[in-house]
Amino acid sequence: MTIFTDIKAILLGLWTTWKHMLRRPVTIQYPEEKRQPSPRYRARIVLTRDPDGGERCVACYLCSAACPVDCISMQSGERENGRRFAVWFRINFSRCIFCGLCAEACPTLAIQMTPDYEICKRDIMDLLYEKEDLLIDGCGKDESYNFYQHAGIGVAQRRGEGAEEKAPVDVRGLVP
Amino acid sequence: MTPDLILIAVTAAKIAIVLFAILTLAAYLVFAERRVLGWIQDRKGPNRVGPFGLLQPLADLIKLLTKEDFRPPAGDKWLFYLAPAMAAIPAIMTFAIIPFGAPVTLFGTEIAMQVIDLNVGLLLFMALSSIAVYGVALGGWASNSKYALLGSIRGLAQLISYELSMGLSLVPIIMLARSLKLSEIVNAQSGCWFIVYQPLAFLIFLISILAECKRIPFDLPEAEGELVAGFHTEYSGMRFGLFFVGEYINIIVLGGLATTFFLGGWHGPVLPPVVWFTMKTLSFAFFFIWLRGTAPRLRYDQLMQLGWKVLTPLALVNILVTAWWLVLKG
Ligand code: SF4
Ligand code: SF4
Numbered sequence: 001m002t003i004f005t006d007i008k009a010i011l012l013g014l015w016t017t018w019k020h021m022l023r024r025p026v027t028i029q030y031p032e033e034k035r036q037p038s039p040r041y042r043a044r045i046v047l048t049r050d051p052d053g054g055e056r057c058v059a060c061y062l063c064s065a066a067c068p069v070d071c072i073s074m075q076s077g078e079r080e081n082g083r084r085f086a087v088w089f090r091i092n093f094s095r096c097i098f099c100g101l102c103a104e105a106c107p108t109l110a111i112q113m114t115p116d117y118e119i120c121k122r123d124i125m126d127l128l129y130e131k132e133d134l135l136i137d138g139c140g141k142d143e144s145y146n147f148y149q150h151a152g153i154g155v156a157q158r159r160g161e162g163a164e165e166k167a168p169v170d171v172r173g174l175v176p
Numbered sequence: 177m178t179p180d181l182i183l184i185a186v187t188a189a190k191i192a193i194v195l196f197a198i199l200t201l202a203a204y205l206v207f208a209e210r211r212v213l214g215w216i217q218d219r220k221g222p223n224r225v226g227p228f229g230l231l232q233p234l235a236d237l238i239k240l241l242t243k244e245d246f247r248p249p250a251g252d253k254w255l256f257y258l259a260p261a262m263a264a265i266p267a268i269m270t271f272a273i274i275p276f277g278a279p280v281t282l283f284g285t286e287i288a289m290q291v292i293d294l295n296v297g298l299l300l301f302m303a304l305s306s307i308a309v310y311g312v313a314l315g316g317w318a319s320n321s322k323y324a325l326l327g328s329i330r331g332l333a334q335l336i337s338y339e340l341s342m343g344l345s346l347v348p349i350i351m352l353a354r355s356l357k358l359s360e361i362v363n364a365q366s367g368c369w370f371i372v373y374q375p376l377a378f379l380i381f382l383i384s385i386l387a388e389c390k391r392i393p394f395d396l397p398e399a400e401g402e403l404v405a406g407f408h409t410e411y412s413g414m415r416f417g418l419f420f421v422g423e424y425i426n427i428i429v430l431g432g433l434a435t436t437f438f439l440g441g442w443h444g445p446v447l448p449p450v451v452w453f454t455m456k457t458l459s460f461a462f463f464f465i466w467l468r469g470t471a472p473r474l475r476y477d478q479l480m481q482l483g484w485k486v487l488t489p490l491a492l493v494n495i496l497v498t499a500w501w502l503v504l505k506g
Contacts, residue, residue: 010470010471013470014466014467014470016470017216020215020216020217021212021215021466022215024218025214025215025218025219026218026219027218027219027220
Protein backbone atom coordinates (compact mmCIF):
# COMPACT_ATOMS: atom_id res chain seq x y z
CA MET A 1 0.00 0.00 0.00
CA THR A 2 1.61 3.23 -1.09
CA ILE A 3 -0.55 5.25 1.26
CA PHE A 4 1.26 3.83 4.29
CA THR A 5 4.68 4.53 2.86
CA ASP A 6 3.50 8.05 2.03
CA ILE A 7 2.27 8.68 5.55
CA LYS A 8 5.43 7.21 6.98
CA ALA A 9 7.51 9.48 4.76
CA ILE A 10 5.63 12.57 5.92
CA LEU A 11 5.92 11.60 9.57
CA LEU A 12 9.62 10.88 9.20
CA GLY A 13 10.07 14.27 7.56
CA LEU A 14 8.23 15.98 10.38
CA TRP A 15 10.39 14.14 12.91
CA THR A 16 13.57 15.24 11.13
CA THR A 17 12.55 18.89 11.03
CA TRP A 18 11.48 18.67 14.68
CA LYS A 19 14.94 17.45 15.66
CA HIS A 20 16.52 20.30 13.72
CA MET A 21 14.24 22.81 15.41
CA LEU A 22 15.78 21.87 18.75
CA ARG A 23 19.32 21.88 17.49
CA ARG A 24 21.65 24.84 18.07
CA PRO A 25 21.71 27.13 15.04
CA VAL A 26 24.99 27.22 13.16
CA THR A 27 24.63 30.96 12.56
CA ILE A 28 27.57 33.21 13.40
CA GLN A 29 26.24 36.64 14.38
CA TYR A 30 28.65 38.57 12.21
CA PRO A 31 29.35 42.02 13.60
CA GLU A 32 29.43 40.71 17.17
CA GLU A 33 31.04 37.35 16.57
CA LYS A 34 33.76 37.18 13.98
CA ARG A 35 35.12 34.09 12.45
CA GLN A 36 38.89 33.73 12.14
CA PRO A 37 39.47 32.35 8.66
CA SER A 38 42.36 30.00 8.03
CA PRO A 39 45.66 31.60 6.99
CA ARG A 40 45.21 30.43 3.42
CA TYR A 41 41.85 32.21 3.12
CA ARG A 42 41.69 34.38 0.02
CA ALA A 43 40.77 37.96 0.84
CA ARG A 44 42.49 41.37 0.76
CA ILE A 45 45.65 41.28 -1.36
CA VAL A 46 48.99 42.66 -0.19
CA LEU A 47 52.38 43.29 -1.77
CA THR A 48 55.14 41.91 0.44
CA ARG A 49 58.81 42.72 0.88
CA ASP A 50 61.79 40.41 0.84
CA PRO A 51 63.73 39.66 4.07
CA ASP A 52 66.06 42.58 3.38
CA GLY A 53 63.15 44.99 3.22
CA GLY A 54 63.22 45.58 -0.53
CA GLU A 55 60.10 45.38 -2.62
CA ARG A 56 59.64 41.90 -3.97
CA CYS A 57 57.60 42.93 -6.99
CA VAL A 58 59.59 43.07 -10.22
CA ALA A 59 56.72 44.46 -12.29
CA CYS A 60 56.68 41.46 -14.57
CA TYR A 61 52.95 41.87 -15.30
CA LEU A 62 52.30 38.17 -14.79
CA CYS A 63 49.68 38.82 -12.10
CA SER A 64 47.87 41.30 -14.26
CA ALA A 65 47.98 38.87 -17.16
CA ALA A 66 46.66 36.05 -14.99
CA CYS A 67 43.85 38.08 -13.50
CA PRO A 68 40.59 36.90 -15.07
CA VAL A 69 38.83 40.21 -14.44
CA ASP A 70 41.73 42.48 -15.35
CA CYS A 71 41.76 44.41 -12.12
CA ILE A 72 45.52 44.74 -11.67
CA SER A 73 47.35 47.50 -13.46
CA MET A 74 50.85 48.87 -13.05
CA GLN A 75 53.76 50.65 -14.70
CA SER A 76 57.17 49.02 -14.62
CA GLY A 77 60.38 50.92 -14.04
CA GLU A 78 64.04 50.11 -13.58
CA ARG A 79 66.48 51.32 -10.95
CA GLU A 80 70.12 52.24 -11.72
CA ASN A 81 71.34 48.81 -10.69
CA GLY A 82 68.98 47.20 -13.18
CA ARG A 83 66.47 46.07 -10.57
CA ARG A 84 62.94 46.28 -11.89
CA PHE A 85 60.14 47.70 -9.78
CA ALA A 86 56.57 48.92 -10.15
CA VAL A 87 56.37 52.69 -10.51
CA TRP A 88 52.72 52.47 -9.61
CA PHE A 89 50.66 49.42 -8.87
CA ARG A 90 46.89 49.35 -8.52
CA ILE A 91 44.35 46.68 -7.67
CA ASN A 92 40.72 47.52 -8.20
CA PHE A 93 39.02 45.61 -5.41
CA SER A 94 35.59 46.51 -6.68
CA ARG A 95 36.33 44.11 -9.55
CA CYS A 96 38.54 41.56 -7.86
CA ILE A 97 36.87 38.19 -7.40
CA PHE A 98 39.51 36.92 -4.96
CA CYS A 99 40.34 33.94 -7.09
CA GLY A 100 43.97 33.96 -6.07
CA LEU A 101 45.31 33.46 -9.58
CA CYS A 102 47.53 36.53 -9.27
CA ALA A 103 49.21 35.16 -6.18
CA GLU A 104 49.69 31.85 -7.94
CA ALA A 105 51.21 33.50 -10.98
CA CYS A 106 53.69 35.69 -9.14
CA PRO A 107 57.26 34.39 -9.53
CA THR A 108 58.63 36.49 -6.67
CA LEU A 109 55.90 35.76 -4.09
CA ALA A 110 55.33 39.50 -3.97
CA ILE A 111 51.58 39.48 -4.30
CA GLN A 112 49.80 37.44 -1.60
CA MET A 113 46.30 36.89 -0.29
CA THR A 114 45.46 37.59 3.36
CA PRO A 115 42.52 36.48 5.51
CA ASP A 116 41.27 40.05 6.06
CA TYR A 117 37.80 39.87 4.52
CA GLU A 118 36.39 43.17 5.85
CA ILE A 119 37.05 45.53 2.96
CA CYS A 120 33.65 47.12 2.44
CA LYS A 121 33.64 50.81 1.61
CA ARG A 122 30.94 53.43 1.28
CA ASP A 123 32.52 54.93 -1.81
CA ILE A 124 33.48 52.64 -4.65
CA MET A 125 36.52 54.75 -5.45
CA ASP A 126 37.92 53.85 -2.03
CA LEU A 127 38.23 50.31 -3.28
CA LEU A 128 41.00 51.34 -5.67
CA TYR A 129 44.07 50.26 -3.73
CA GLU A 130 47.31 51.92 -4.83
CA LYS A 131 50.78 50.63 -4.16
CA GLU A 132 51.04 52.54 -0.86
CA ASP A 133 47.88 50.80 0.35
CA LEU A 134 49.01 47.40 -0.81
CA LEU A 135 52.63 47.36 0.29
CA ILE A 136 53.25 45.94 3.76
CA ASP A 137 56.39 45.84 5.90
CA GLY A 138 56.95 42.11 5.99
CA CYS A 139 57.41 38.95 4.06
CA GLY A 140 53.91 37.58 4.34
CA LYS A 141 53.72 33.84 4.06
CA ASP A 142 57.30 33.08 3.05
CA GLU A 143 59.84 34.41 5.52
CA SER A 144 63.04 33.59 3.69
CA TYR A 145 62.45 33.78 -0.04
CA ASN A 146 64.42 36.45 -1.78
CA PHE A 147 64.04 36.36 -5.51
CA TYR A 148 67.17 38.34 -6.31
CA GLN A 149 69.29 36.05 -4.19
CA HIS A 150 68.34 33.35 -6.63
CA ALA A 151 68.17 35.31 -9.83
CA GLY A 152 70.61 38.17 -9.47
CA ILE A 153 69.78 41.70 -10.47
CA GLY A 154 70.13 42.07 -14.17
CA VAL A 155 73.80 42.46 -15.15
CA ALA A 156 74.95 43.58 -11.68
CA GLN A 157 75.69 39.97 -10.84
CA ARG A 158 77.33 37.65 -13.33
CA ARG A 159 75.33 34.74 -14.60
CA GLY A 160 75.81 31.58 -12.63
CA GLU A 161 76.75 33.39 -9.40
CA GLY A 162 73.36 33.43 -7.62
CA ALA A 163 72.73 31.44 -4.40
CA GLU A 164 71.24 28.38 -6.00
CA GLU A 165 72.21 29.13 -9.54
CA LYS A 166 74.16 26.61 -11.53
CA ALA A 167 76.82 27.69 -13.98
CA PRO A 168 75.44 28.12 -17.50
CA VAL A 169 75.39 24.96 -19.53
CA ASP A 170 77.81 24.85 -22.37
CA VAL A 171 75.40 24.12 -25.18
CA ARG A 172 78.19 23.17 -27.48
CA GLY A 173 78.69 20.02 -25.46
CA LEU A 174 75.09 18.89 -25.83
CA VAL A 175 75.60 16.46 -28.62
CA PRO A 176 74.23 12.98 -28.80
CA MET B 177 -29.13 54.07 26.75
CA THR B 178 -31.56 51.78 25.13
CA PRO B 179 -30.74 48.05 25.00
CA ASP B 180 -30.29 48.34 21.23
CA LEU B 181 -27.62 51.00 21.57
CA ILE B 182 -25.83 48.95 24.21
CA LEU B 183 -25.89 45.95 21.90
CA ILE B 184 -24.45 48.00 19.05
CA ALA B 185 -21.75 49.44 21.29
CA VAL B 186 -20.82 46.03 22.67
CA THR B 187 -20.69 44.51 19.20
CA ALA B 188 -18.58 47.38 17.90
CA ALA B 189 -16.19 46.93 20.80
CA LYS B 190 -15.96 43.20 20.10
CA ILE B 191 -15.29 43.86 16.42
CA ALA B 192 -12.53 46.30 17.30
CA ILE B 193 -10.91 43.87 19.74
CA VAL B 194 -11.10 40.93 17.33
CA LEU B 195 -9.78 43.00 14.45
CA PHE B 196 -6.89 44.28 16.49
CA ALA B 197 -6.12 40.83 17.86
CA ILE B 198 -6.07 39.01 14.55
CA LEU B 199 -4.15 41.69 12.71
CA THR B 200 -1.50 41.67 15.43
CA LEU B 201 -1.48 37.89 15.50
CA ALA B 202 -1.16 37.73 11.73
CA ALA B 203 1.77 40.15 11.77
CA TYR B 204 3.50 38.14 14.44
CA LEU B 205 2.68 34.91 12.70
CA VAL B 206 4.76 36.12 9.76
CA PHE B 207 7.56 36.77 12.19
CA ALA B 208 7.04 33.44 13.96
CA GLU B 209 7.08 31.64 10.65
CA ARG B 210 10.41 33.16 9.72
CA ARG B 211 11.87 32.28 13.11
CA VAL B 212 10.58 28.71 13.12
CA LEU B 213 11.68 28.11 9.55
CA GLY B 214 15.06 29.45 10.61
CA TRP B 215 15.28 26.97 13.47
CA ILE B 216 14.24 24.14 11.20
CA GLN B 217 17.06 25.08 8.87
CA ASP B 218 19.57 25.46 11.74
CA ARG B 219 19.51 29.24 11.39
CA LYS B 220 18.32 31.89 13.81
CA GLY B 221 15.86 33.80 11.68
CA PRO B 222 15.30 37.57 11.94
CA ASN B 223 16.61 38.75 15.31
CA ARG B 224 17.96 42.21 14.56
CA VAL B 225 15.05 44.64 14.88
CA GLY B 226 14.29 45.20 18.53
CA PRO B 227 14.72 42.60 21.27
CA PHE B 228 14.71 39.09 19.73
CA GLY B 229 13.65 40.75 16.48
CA LEU B 230 10.20 41.43 17.91
CA LEU B 231 9.84 44.68 16.00
CA GLN B 232 10.43 42.94 12.68
CA PRO B 233 6.72 43.10 11.66
CA LEU B 234 6.90 46.88 12.06
CA ALA B 235 9.98 47.07 9.88
CA ASP B 236 8.27 44.87 7.30
CA LEU B 237 5.25 47.14 7.35
CA ILE B 238 7.34 50.26 6.78
CA LYS B 239 9.16 48.53 3.98
CA LEU B 240 5.95 47.44 2.28
CA LEU B 241 4.37 50.87 2.66
CA THR B 242 7.32 52.67 1.13
CA LYS B 243 7.67 50.36 -1.87
CA GLU B 244 6.49 51.43 -5.26
CA ASP B 245 2.86 50.52 -5.89
CA PHE B 246 3.10 49.19 -9.40
CA ARG B 247 0.20 48.21 -11.60
CA PRO B 248 0.71 46.44 -14.92
CA PRO B 249 -0.57 49.03 -17.46
CA ALA B 250 -2.28 46.41 -19.61
CA GLY B 251 -4.12 44.84 -16.71
CA ASP B 252 -7.64 45.51 -15.52
CA LYS B 253 -7.27 48.48 -13.20
CA TRP B 254 -10.25 48.09 -10.90
CA LEU B 255 -10.12 44.34 -10.55
CA PHE B 256 -6.43 44.66 -9.85
CA TYR B 257 -7.14 47.05 -7.02
CA LEU B 258 -10.04 45.00 -5.73
CA ALA B 259 -8.39 41.57 -5.62
CA PRO B 260 -6.16 41.95 -2.53
CA ALA B 261 -9.12 43.17 -0.53
CA MET B 262 -11.17 40.26 -1.79
CA ALA B 263 -8.52 37.95 -0.47
CA ALA B 264 -8.16 39.51 2.97
CA ILE B 265 -11.67 40.66 3.87
CA PRO B 266 -13.55 37.33 3.78
CA ALA B 267 -10.85 35.83 5.97
CA ILE B 268 -11.30 38.59 8.54
CA MET B 269 -15.08 38.38 8.31
CA THR B 270 -15.06 34.66 9.03
CA PHE B 271 -13.66 35.41 12.45
CA ALA B 272 -16.93 37.11 13.34
CA ILE B 273 -18.65 33.76 13.84
CA ILE B 274 -15.94 32.02 15.85
CA PRO B 275 -16.59 31.82 19.61
CA PHE B 276 -13.26 32.57 21.23
CA GLY B 277 -14.27 32.34 24.87
CA ALA B 278 -16.98 31.41 27.33
CA PRO B 279 -19.83 33.94 27.60
CA VAL B 280 -19.20 36.47 30.36
CA THR B 281 -21.77 38.37 32.38
CA LEU B 282 -21.14 42.08 32.54
CA PHE B 283 -23.52 44.48 34.36
CA GLY B 284 -26.22 41.84 34.38
CA THR B 285 -26.20 41.13 30.65
CA GLU B 286 -24.64 38.06 29.18
CA ILE B 287 -22.10 38.85 26.49
CA ALA B 288 -21.10 36.09 24.12
CA MET B 289 -17.40 36.00 23.33
CA GLN B 290 -18.19 35.99 19.67
CA VAL B 291 -18.93 38.91 17.43
CA ILE B 292 -22.11 37.39 16.13
CA ASP B 293 -23.73 34.03 16.85
CA LEU B 294 -25.52 33.19 13.63
CA ASN B 295 -27.97 30.34 13.28
CA VAL B 296 -26.19 29.40 10.07
CA GLY B 297 -22.66 30.17 11.23
CA LEU B 298 -21.15 27.12 9.61
CA LEU B 299 -22.82 27.90 6.29
CA LEU B 300 -21.56 31.46 6.47
CA PHE B 301 -18.05 30.14 6.88
CA MET B 302 -18.45 27.95 3.80
CA ALA B 303 -19.84 30.90 1.85
CA LEU B 304 -17.06 33.27 2.88
CA SER B 305 -14.36 30.76 2.11
CA SER B 306 -15.83 30.46 -1.38
CA ILE B 307 -15.71 34.22 -1.79
CA ALA B 308 -12.04 34.21 -0.81
CA VAL B 309 -11.40 32.31 -4.05
CA TYR B 310 -12.23 35.49 -5.93
CA GLY B 311 -9.18 37.24 -4.53
CA VAL B 312 -6.94 34.64 -6.14
CA ALA B 313 -8.93 34.46 -9.36
CA LEU B 314 -9.28 38.19 -9.92
CA GLY B 315 -5.73 38.96 -8.85
CA GLY B 316 -4.38 36.55 -11.42
CA TRP B 317 -6.77 37.63 -14.14
CA ALA B 318 -6.34 41.37 -13.70
CA SER B 319 -2.55 41.20 -13.72
CA ASN B 320 -2.42 40.36 -17.43
CA SER B 321 0.54 38.09 -16.86
CA LYS B 322 0.93 34.48 -17.81
CA TYR B 323 2.36 33.40 -14.50
CA ALA B 324 -0.34 35.13 -12.53
CA LEU B 325 -3.04 33.65 -14.73
CA LEU B 326 -1.63 30.14 -14.43
CA GLY B 327 -1.42 30.59 -10.68
CA SER B 328 -4.98 31.76 -10.40
CA ILE B 329 -6.29 28.94 -12.59
CA ARG B 330 -4.55 26.46 -10.35
CA GLY B 331 -5.85 28.31 -7.32
CA LEU B 332 -9.42 28.16 -8.56
CA ALA B 333 -9.29 24.45 -9.31
CA GLN B 334 -7.61 23.67 -6.04
CA LEU B 335 -9.87 25.74 -3.84
CA ILE B 336 -13.04 24.44 -5.47
CA SER B 337 -11.90 20.82 -5.14
CA TYR B 338 -10.93 21.13 -1.53
CA GLU B 339 -13.93 23.22 -0.56
CA LEU B 340 -15.98 20.13 -1.34
CA SER B 341 -14.08 17.77 0.93
CA MET B 342 -13.95 20.45 3.60
CA GLY B 343 -17.71 20.90 3.51
CA LEU B 344 -18.32 17.16 3.52
CA SER B 345 -15.96 16.61 6.42
CA LEU B 346 -18.00 19.07 8.47
CA VAL B 347 -21.33 17.27 7.92
CA PRO B 348 -20.66 14.69 10.68
CA ILE B 349 -19.98 17.59 13.04
CA ILE B 350 -23.37 19.07 12.26
CA MET B 351 -24.93 15.67 12.77
CA LEU B 352 -23.27 15.25 16.15
CA ALA B 353 -23.93 18.77 17.37
CA ARG B 354 -27.40 18.94 15.75
CA SER B 355 -26.80 22.58 14.97
CA LEU B 356 -25.14 24.93 12.51
CA LYS B 357 -24.58 27.42 15.29
CA LEU B 358 -20.95 27.56 16.26
CA SER B 359 -21.65 28.31 19.90
CA GLU B 360 -23.75 25.17 20.12
CA ILE B 361 -21.13 23.12 18.32
CA VAL B 362 -18.68 24.22 20.99
CA ASN B 363 -21.13 23.49 23.79
CA ALA B 364 -21.77 20.03 22.41
CA GLN B 365 -18.09 19.33 22.97
CA SER B 366 -18.03 20.27 26.64
CA GLY B 367 -17.79 16.58 27.54
CA CYS B 368 -15.74 15.10 24.79
CA TRP B 369 -14.05 16.76 21.84
CA PHE B 370 -15.33 15.80 18.42
CA ILE B 371 -11.85 14.77 17.32
CA VAL B 372 -12.36 11.64 19.43
CA TYR B 373 -15.52 10.68 17.55
CA GLN B 374 -14.36 11.97 14.21
CA PRO B 375 -10.61 11.50 13.73
CA LEU B 376 -11.08 10.85 10.02
CA ALA B 377 -13.18 13.97 9.53
CA PHE B 378 -10.56 15.92 11.44
CA LEU B 379 -7.81 14.65 9.17
CA ILE B 380 -9.80 15.47 6.04
CA PHE B 381 -10.64 18.91 7.41
CA LEU B 382 -7.00 19.53 8.30
CA ILE B 383 -5.77 18.62 4.82
CA SER B 384 -8.53 20.67 3.26
CA ILE B 385 -7.76 23.80 5.25
CA LEU B 386 -4.11 23.40 4.35
CA ALA B 387 -5.16 23.48 0.72
CA GLU B 388 -7.65 26.23 1.48
CA CYS B 389 -5.02 28.64 2.75
CA LYS B 390 -2.67 27.69 -0.08
CA ARG B 391 0.12 26.55 2.16
CA ILE B 392 2.91 24.14 1.36
CA PRO B 393 2.39 21.29 0.38
CA PHE B 394 -0.58 22.81 -1.44
CA ASP B 395 0.97 26.09 -2.53
CA LEU B 396 0.47 25.44 -6.23
CA PRO B 397 -1.21 28.83 -6.85
CA GLU B 398 2.02 30.50 -5.67
CA ALA B 399 4.64 27.90 -6.57
CA GLU B 400 7.73 30.10 -6.38
CA GLY B 401 9.77 27.49 -8.19
CA GLU B 402 7.61 27.45 -11.28
CA LEU B 403 5.40 30.55 -11.41
CA VAL B 404 7.60 33.30 -9.92
CA ALA B 405 4.99 34.06 -7.26
CA GLY B 406 1.84 32.74 -8.88
CA PHE B 407 -1.29 34.82 -8.69
CA HIS B 408 0.37 37.75 -6.91
CA THR B 409 3.40 37.97 -9.18
CA GLU B 410 2.52 41.48 -10.37
CA TYR B 411 1.63 42.88 -6.98
CA SER B 412 4.00 45.06 -5.04
CA GLY B 413 4.03 47.20 -1.95
CA MET B 414 1.08 47.12 0.39
CA ARG B 415 -1.19 45.38 -2.13
CA PHE B 416 1.13 42.42 -2.01
CA GLY B 417 1.19 42.91 1.75
CA LEU B 418 -2.58 42.55 1.83
CA PHE B 419 -2.40 39.21 0.02
CA PHE B 420 0.35 38.16 2.35
CA VAL B 421 -1.39 39.21 5.55
CA GLY B 422 -4.62 37.72 4.20
CA GLU B 423 -2.89 34.37 3.97
CA TYR B 424 -1.82 34.55 7.58
CA ILE B 425 -5.20 35.75 8.76
CA ASN B 426 -6.58 32.79 6.90
CA ILE B 427 -4.27 30.48 8.83
CA ILE B 428 -5.46 31.91 12.12
CA VAL B 429 -9.11 31.80 11.13
CA LEU B 430 -8.97 28.27 9.78
CA GLY B 431 -7.00 27.17 12.81
CA GLY B 432 -9.68 28.76 14.97
CA LEU B 433 -12.39 26.95 13.04
CA ALA B 434 -10.61 23.62 13.34
CA THR B 435 -10.38 24.29 17.06
CA THR B 436 -14.07 25.12 17.20
CA PHE B 437 -15.20 22.11 15.22
CA PHE B 438 -12.89 19.42 16.53
CA LEU B 439 -10.87 20.49 19.56
CA GLY B 440 -13.69 21.70 21.76
CA GLY B 441 -13.29 25.41 21.05
CA TRP B 442 -12.56 27.29 24.24
CA HIS B 443 -13.24 24.33 26.52
CA GLY B 444 -10.34 23.33 28.71
CA PRO B 445 -9.41 22.95 32.36
CA VAL B 446 -7.76 25.48 34.70
CA LEU B 447 -6.74 28.18 32.22
CA PRO B 448 -9.24 30.83 31.09
CA PRO B 449 -11.21 29.92 27.94
CA VAL B 450 -9.66 32.64 25.79
CA VAL B 451 -6.22 31.31 26.56
CA TRP B 452 -7.28 27.78 25.67
CA PHE B 453 -8.74 28.97 22.40
CA THR B 454 -5.63 30.96 21.51
CA MET B 455 -3.34 28.09 22.40
CA LYS B 456 -5.25 25.59 20.30
CA THR B 457 -5.45 28.00 17.36
CA LEU B 458 -1.78 28.84 17.51
CA SER B 459 -0.83 25.19 17.70
CA PHE B 460 -2.53 24.77 14.34
CA ALA B 461 -0.56 27.73 13.05
CA PHE B 462 2.61 26.15 14.37
CA PHE B 463 1.73 22.89 12.68
CA PHE B 464 1.26 24.71 9.38
CA ILE B 465 4.66 26.35 9.70
CA TRP B 466 6.28 23.10 10.73
CA LEU B 467 4.77 21.33 7.76
CA ARG B 468 5.96 24.13 5.50
CA GLY B 469 9.49 23.49 6.66
CA THR B 470 9.08 19.80 5.93
CA ALA B 471 6.95 18.89 2.96
CA PRO B 472 7.67 19.44 -0.71
CA ARG B 473 4.99 20.78 -3.03
CA LEU B 474 2.50 18.35 -4.55
CA ARG B 475 2.27 17.95 -8.28
CA TYR B 476 -0.95 19.20 -9.85
CA ASP B 477 -2.25 15.72 -10.73
CA GLN B 478 -1.41 14.47 -7.24
CA LEU B 479 -3.34 17.37 -5.80
CA MET B 480 -6.40 16.60 -7.87
CA GLN B 481 -6.13 12.89 -7.20
CA LEU B 482 -5.91 13.42 -3.47
CA GLY B 483 -8.83 15.80 -3.46
CA TRP B 484 -11.26 13.97 -5.68
CA LYS B 485 -10.28 10.32 -5.41
CA VAL B 486 -9.31 10.12 -1.76
CA LEU B 487 -10.63 12.90 0.43
CA THR B 488 -14.08 13.39 -1.07
CA PRO B 489 -15.06 9.66 -1.12
CA LEU B 490 -13.61 9.21 2.36
CA ALA B 491 -15.64 12.13 3.63
CA LEU B 492 -18.78 10.67 2.08
CA VAL B 493 -18.14 7.27 3.68
CA ASN B 494 -17.51 9.01 6.93
CA ILE B 495 -20.89 10.73 6.73
CA LEU B 496 -22.61 7.38 6.08
CA VAL B 497 -20.85 5.66 8.96
CA THR B 498 -21.67 8.51 11.30
CA ALA B 499 -25.29 8.41 10.24
CA TRP B 500 -25.53 4.65 10.84
CA TRP B 501 -23.86 5.02 14.17
CA LEU B 502 -26.22 7.80 15.23
CA VAL B 503 -29.25 5.79 14.13
CA LEU B 504 -28.08 2.62 15.89
CA LYS B 505 -27.35 4.58 19.03
CA GLY B 506 -30.88 5.92 18.78
S1 SF4 C 1 42.53 37.55 -6.82
FE1 SF4 C 1 41.94 37.04 -8.92
S2 SF4 C 1 40.60 38.72 -9.48
FE2 SF4 C 1 41.68 39.41 -7.67
S3 SF4 C 1 43.45 40.51 -8.45
FE3 SF4 C 1 44.09 38.40 -8.14
S4 SF4 C 1 43.79 37.41 -10.12
FE4 SF4 C 1 42.61 39.31 -10.16
S1 SF4 D 1 53.26 41.20 -8.13
FE1 SF4 D 1 54.41 39.43 -8.81
S2 SF4 D 1 53.46 38.83 -10.72
FE2 SF4 D 1 52.70 40.89 -10.27
S3 SF4 D 1 54.13 42.21 -11.40
FE3 SF4 D 1 54.93 42.02 -9.32
S4 SF4 D 1 56.36 40.32 -9.46
FE4 SF4 D 1 55.07 40.19 -11.28
